Amino acid sequence: xxxxxxxxxxxxxxxxxxxxVVQGTRGFELVARYQSISDALGQGAIFNPNLILLDIxxxxxxxxxxxxxxVYPKASILCMGEKWQAESASHIVKAGARxxxxxxxxxVELQEAVDTFAKMxxxxxxxxxxxxxxxxxxxxxxxxxxxxxxxxxxxxxxxGIIDADLQFGxxxxxxxxxxxxxxxxxxxxxxxxxxxxxxxxxxxxxxxxSVLCGTETPNLSDKVSIRRLENIISMSRSLFRYxxxxxxxxxxxxxxxxxxxxxxxxxxxxxxxAYEIDHTKRALEIFKDWEDYNERVKAIFTRVEPxxxxxxxxxxxxLGYPVTAIIPNEYGIVSDAADNGKxxxxxxxxxxLARSVDRLADEITGRGHRIRWEKS
Amino acid sequence: xxxxxxxxxxxxxxxxSTASAVGKTLLSCNMASELARQRKRxCLVDFDLQFGxxxxxxxxxxQRTLADVQQAMLxxxxxxxxxxxxxxxxxxxxxxxxxxAPKKLEEAYNIQSDYAIRAIRQLQTKFDYVIVDTTSxxxxxxxxxxxxxxxxxxxxxxxxxxxxxxxxxGSDTLNDLNYDKHKIRMVLNRSNAKTRIGIDDxxxxxxxxxxxxxxxxxxxxxxxxxxxxPLVLKTERTDxxxxxxxxxxxxxxxxYEESDEGMDEYVGESWLSRIFG
Ligand SMILES: Nc1ncnc2c1ncn2[C@@H]1O[C@H](COP(=O)(O)OP(=O)(O)O)[C@@H](O)[C@H]1O
Ligand SMILES: Nc1ncnc2c1ncn2[C@@H]1O[C@H](COP(=O)(O)OP(=O)(O)O)[C@@H](O)[C@H]1O
Ligand SMILES: [Mg+2]
Ligand SMILES: [Mg+2]
Numbered sequence: 001x002x003x004x005x006x007x008x009x010x011x012x013x014x015x016x017x018x019x020x021v022v023q024g025t026r027g028f029e030l031v032a033r034y035q036s037i038s039d040a041l042g043q044g045a046i047f048n049p050n051l052i053l054l055d056i057x058x059x060x061x062x063x064x065x066x067x068x069x070x071v072y073p074k075a076s077i078l079c080m081g082e083k084w085q086a087e088s089a090s091h092i093v094k095a096g097a098r099x100x101x102x103x104x105x106x107x108v109e110l111q112e113a114v115d116t117f118a119k120m121x122x123x124x125x126x127x128x129x130x131x132x133x134x135x136x137x138x139x140x141x142x143x144x145x146x147x148x149x150x151x152x153x154x155x156x157x158x159x160g161i162i163d164a165d166l167q168f169g170x171x172x173x174x175x176x177x178x179x180x181x182x183x184x185x186x187x188x189x190x191x192x193x194x195x196x197x198x199x200x201x202x203x204x205x206x207x208x209x210s211v212l213c214g215t216e217t218p219n220l221s222d223k224v225s226i227r228r229l230e231n232i233i234s235m236s237r238s239l240f241r242y243x244x245x246x247x248x249x250x251x252x253x254x255x256x257x258x259x260x261x262x263x264x265x266x267x268x269x270x271x272x273x274a275y276e277i278d279h280t281k282r283a284l285e286i287f288k289d290w291e292d293y294n295e296r297v298k299a300i301f302t303r304v305e306p307x308x309x310x311x312x313x314x315x316x317x318x319l320g321y322p323v324t325a326i327i328p329n330e331y332g333i334v335s336d337a338a339d340n341g342k343x344x345x346x347x348x349x350x351x352x353l354a355r356s357v358d359r360l361a362d363e364i365t366g367r368g369h370r371i372r373w374e375k376s
Numbered sequence: 377x378x379x380x381x382x383x384x385x386x387x388x389x390x391x392x393s394t395a396s397a398v399g400k401t402l403l404s405c406n407m408a409s410e411l412a413r414q415r416k417r418x419c420l421v422d423f424d425l426q427f428g429x430x431x432x433x434x435x436x437x438x439q440r441t442l443a444d445v446q447q448a449m450l451x452x453x454x455x456x457x458x459x460x461x462x463x464x465x466x467x468x469x470x471x472x473x474x475x476x477a478p479k480k481l482e483e484a485y486n487i488q489s490d491y492a493i494r495a496i497r498q499l500q501t502k503f504d505y506v507i508v509d510t511t512s513x514x515x516x517x518x519x520x521x522x523x524x525x526x527x528x529x530x531x532x533x534x535x536x537x538x539x540x541x542x543x544x545x546g547s548d549t550l551n552d553l554n555y556d557k558h559k560i561r562m563v564l565n566r567s568n569a570k571t572r573i574g575i576d577d578x579x580x581x582x583x584x585x586x587x588x589x590x591x592x593x594x595x596x597x598x599x600x601x602x603x604x605x606p607l608v609l610k611t612e613r614t615d616x617x618x619x620x621x622x623x624x625x626x627x628x629x630x631x632y633e634e635s636d637e638g639m640d641e642y643v644g645e646s647w648l649s650r651i652f653g
Contacts, residue, residue: 134427136396136512141538167513168394168545170538218394218514218549248513249396250426251485272397273598275432282427286481331570335536339572 006049007033008040025107052077065095084194102194113196126237130262134279136249139302140268145174146345150361152208157241161211166221169214176341179213187228195235270302298324305329325360328352385500387526390508394546395539399565401429404509409606410624412472416504421475425484428477435604438463438476443483446491458498489517533566566592590619
């Protein structure tokens with residue numbers, strides 16, 4: 001489909017610059033351009049545009065979008081501004097725009113923006129899932145990697161992973177990636193990025209799963225400030241339907257900041273016959289500061305033997321809190337998989353591990369509860 | 377000239393790793409026990425501030441913790457005596473002391489490394505050995521602790537490749553910090569656990585052989601944790617307990633010749649180069 005572009009930009013020089021970009025990009029045709037909003041609203045429809053590039057700098061963007069939607073109900077609106085701001089971005093999406101792009105942009109960025117926002121579906125909204133563990137070796141990186149693949153397979157939606165286990169992030173090894181860019185570069189450039197340009201810092205794993213890899217060496221972890229990390233999370237939310245975040249073990253500025261930004265924080269511990277349940281309990285107490293912790297904090301135990309509802313109930317009793325998921329002891333499969341850069345659930349899709357991960361994915365997408373009358 | 381009594385500063389043995397759950401706490405509890413069994417004055421310090429296991433593994437209920445030490449240092453300055461904040465561990469006539477991690481997570485979060493390090497410095501004047509258990513990361517506290525340690529035991533296990541990657545990163549970082557070669561000792565725990573990765577491949581990758589290797593014995597390890605009795609103090613002998621004793625003997629130079637530690641050992645390519653190539 002060819003993009004028939006209506007360009008609305010107050011600044012004369014910027015209008016010229018963007019005109020050239022649109023005209024020079026394959027698949028895009030500039031059908032009309034205006035400096036005046038009133039002209040654009042009154043005259044542009046004559047040219048039947050399907051993509052509106054709308055300057056919202058220093059304007060009431062919500063009202064503006066509403067006006068354009070009234071006149072151009074079938075067109076997609078991409079807002080343009082000088083700088084990415086998380087709040088205004090979520091406002092404009094709520095107001096009905098497809099997304100946001102920083103101007104000036106290149107043809108490649110324009111193409112990417114349109115592709116990405118088309119894939120996302122309009123009323124997407126992102127579920128941000130943070131995986132917190134009191135101590136390391138909880139099985140959470142294994143879980144995140146497999147869960148991401150399962151979510152993408154089930155929903156066909158875009159799934160992103162941020163490896164914010166800043167000193168010892170393992171995600172790149174799990175997916176056998178040699179990342180060209182990592183969270184360090186993304187943090188360095190965050191100020192100048194929009195979601196679209198941030199997307200190129202993610203490494204694609206499958207058609208629907210991409211990973212923002214962790215630092216290469218621990219000393220680089222200083223380069224990812226909390227502000228920048230929050231920024232990266234906010235931007236990533238407009239790129240994915242599900243955003244899964246791996247964080248360092250314990251309470252630290254990174255894990256706390258990520259958890260604060262989450263819709264759901266999973267508290268993950270591995271059953272080891274020692275004091276893991278006590279540790280989980282103590283961590284849970286901290287999260288009880290959240291008013292909505294009941295919905296927002298979910299407990300998961302890995303390496304549970306036997307992995308059945310009885311064990312799940314026993315664990316819940318000991319913890320004094322519901323246990324959302326249990327993952328079976330499958331050391332052989334998960335370590336083989338990680339050693340070979342493959343997913344355990346791909347190697348053995350019928351294994352108990354794959355099935356528990358699937359169940360958790362259903363729980364997250366709401367399919368675990370809802371009866372679906374309509375055919376999907 | 378009058379004879380000035382010289383202050384003696386005891387040794388600090390720190391257990392560190394870049395992968396979690398490798399046995400730092402198990403080893404530090406056993407080392408403290410074994411040294412105490414040899415009638416040394418020993419203090420075990422838990423620097424896994426948030427989720428420390430020392431008091432769990434020894435089944436202690438401390439009245440006072442590092443949080444109280446920090447508080448006292450803030451209030452009293454030099455007048456604070458750390459030895460008043462210790463909890464004794466006693467079994468079969470063997471005694472050593474524990475400086476416990478804070479009870480509350482908020483307290484743990486607010487420990488400042490300056491005070492924690494000052495506590496260690498003070499303990500060094502009272503004990504022959506200060507054994508310190510840590511968390512698996514390069515934090516400000518851990519770096520300061522590594523600096524002042526006499527010996528750092530860099531502990532690893534070989535379970536799967538990400539762990540090995542993190543061990544390699546850890547040993548490279550320790551190298552970059554330029555510590556004396558003999559100060560850092562790489563020890564492998566759970567050596568014969570189920571895994572497809574060969575120890576010599578790992579040694580090649582790390583560029584030096586392990587100083588000491590401890591066997592895998594999950595039953596003995598978890599039994600001793602459940603009972604709250606370190607393996608070296610039990611009457612029942614286990615391979616793991618013996619290997620732990622051997623390690624302590626080597627740290628205190630009892631009947632062991634230092635080997636060359638294979639300083640010029642050939643370091644070749646290994647299949648792990650998938651990640652490190
Ligand atoms: N369900 C499981 N059953 C058995 N072993 C597991 C399971 N999940 C993970 N492991 C093993 O536990 C170790 C830690 O897993 P990992 O996912 O890296 O945890 P974390 O990210 O919390 O450190 C690895 O050796 C891994 O193979
Ligand atoms: N040599 C060993 N053989 C079998 N299990 C061990 C061994 N050493 C430690 N473990 C077990 O590994 C787990 C982690 O040990 P721990 O000392 O708590 O590690 P860390 O302090 O490094 O996190 C414990 O459950 C312990 O019982
Ligand atoms: Mg991990
Ligand atoms: Mg420990």
